[in-house]
Amino acid sequence: MKKFSRLLLSIFFFCTAGTALAQKATSIERGKYLMESVVACGNCHVARGPQGQPLFDKGLSGGMLFDEPPFKAYAANITPDPETGIGKWSDADLAKAIREGIRPDKTLIGPPMPIEFYRHISDEDVAAIITYLRAQPPIKNSVPKSKYNIPLPPAYGPPVTNVAMPAMDNRVQYGEYLANIGHCMECHTPRNQQGMLLREKLGAGGQPFNGPWGQSVSRNLTPDASGLKNWSDAQIAKAIRTGTDREGHPYKPPMAFDFYKNINDSDMAALIAYMRTLKPQTFAMQK
């Protein structure tokens, strides 16, 4: 009898260890998919050369400069290097940094990292993203300290605990979730003079982006004639995946087309279903 229960016990341990391994595998797979498609942290965190060109072989070791009147911010090194990256941070530290914008030393991560949107990342997905980050090669790269000419808020909101995964079979709801964790509306919503997003104009576009490419202006994603009303699902999917418009002309940066080309069909359908439910807005250039 004793032997039998020991056998049962070892089978139990074997099975739970197996499940933990399987979970880890799903998590890294999910993390890789999210990071290399809709979440696209790399659009900001990929290492940059002196002219701002992406250095993909240096991974997520940071350095991209955002030079705007309110700040001169440098994207951080988020590889597991213990000295210049996040190697010494715990999983809880990383989750807090990503969803609340608070570092282990309690300082706040400043813009343009879209923390308000990352607050919506589910517990499972933040864990998957962290697993992916830890699996990257550590790369030494000291990034200059950012300088903010504006006061940062004391926090981006109350602590984030237990964010449930939305039902994936509810297309619109899941599409909204993807749009949040991909921070689409951060770029596609106009801002007021203080730089705050005009939530009542969600998705209306009109936000200008200046850079080495000159200027690009985010488009209207709402179902208005000046937006995506007359676009087919296939045309929208093609624009997002290939970075070209209906006539085949390439879009300018900074949208993360290099990553969005990997968005799978069901996630793309969910994103489009969600955009079709936005309140129709007329496009107007942000002043």
Ligand code: HEC
């Ligand atoms: C729009 C650009 C942008 C995106 C997208 C972005 N970040 Fe950041 N991130 C930044 C900038 C800029 C900083 C530095 C801000 C500062 O110096 O206060 C930063 C800082 C960080 C830090 C703090 C590191 C440190 O050593 O202080 C972490 C961790 C981080 N980002 C992780 C992520 C992850 C994970 C994602 C995707 C889920 C992401 N970021 C997406 C721009 C971005």
Ligand code: HEC
């Ligand atoms: C970093 C800012 C940024 C983010 C994030 C972003 N976009 Fe864009 N997007 C732009 C800009 C700017 C343009 C227009 C580029 C141009 O005109 O050259 C654009 C163009 C588009 C277009 C083409 C529409 C048209 O009328 O031509 C679609 C569709 C689109 N974005 C959807 C999305 C979706 C969905 C997401 C999230 C998964 C997203 N965008 C995330 C900045 C962004």
